[in-house]
Amino acid sequence: MKVKVVTNILEANERLAAENRDIFREAGVYVINLMSAPGAGKTSVLERTIKEINGRLRLGVIEGDIAGTDDAQRIENLGIPVVQINTGGACHLDANMIREVMNDLPLRDIDILFIENVGNLVCPAEFKVGEDIKVMLLSIAEGHDKPLKYPLMFQESTALLLNKIDLLPYTNADLEKMRKDSLSLNPKLKIFDVSCRTGEGIGDWVNWLLTIVKK
């Protein structure tokens, strides 16, 4: 007997992600899914962002890593509520992982929740976790060929932070090509040149965050 099913295989994840989003909205939390390759500077950007916001908004963080609690410790040191997820090998966070830890955070006392995804330019772009927007980082030393090699993440993101901009004189990276290719893949992408080491550009990024959250 043949039966038609016609169901999205990721339906369970998509449904859970939509439910997560409802819970976050109800609690008044704006959620940003932060993605990049390992070592691009996700946690450093969060540290800089927390300092720059300086209490103007109440922040919270969920840290996703295959193993370890180093990142969560760095955030906790700044006095921000944080939960660490260890995926134990999985290459991305999914909606169920977020569901299991979301109530460990004081959601009603958080304006923006950053979900720092597992370092990986591929899979995190495929799985919704309950976010309002996706933001990605690409660091200068990763090279200008990345947008065209890993197009999906650039297409799915609302904003792109080109981090470690202070390294530009020491690499062969072509900043204009990075920008041009990223915008070709996603003409609406908002791009910020930043450096977590010098603090360059962090102010512009934070001002943008303040405006989108107010909306």
Next chain:
Amino acid sequence: MHEVGITQGILDIAIENCKKRGYTGIESIKVKIGKAAGVMPDSLLFAFEAMKVGTIAEKAVLIIDEIPVSGYCNGCSSDFSVDDAYVITCPKCGHLSLRIDTGRELNIDEMEVF
């Protein structure tokens, strides 16, 4: 990289649908996988063989229908279809701004039950 999770999704949906309709076993499951879905068919088949054991899909065959990437080019106003997993530029005119219509599917299509 996440084929195990996807395989679990396939099995969960198929088994639930089979039981809901009052059948006791699954002979085959046909899935449509877009070439740009980020899923390797070989890995999916490998995971399926391992994970179906002990379920009502134990004897089931997984049939994968690969969907090519196709869409519309805003540059030369024409439709295109390619064999590659990702398409960055229009195969006809090289334009970068493309609308992708197929190739990211990840669906169970139909199954045979008994």
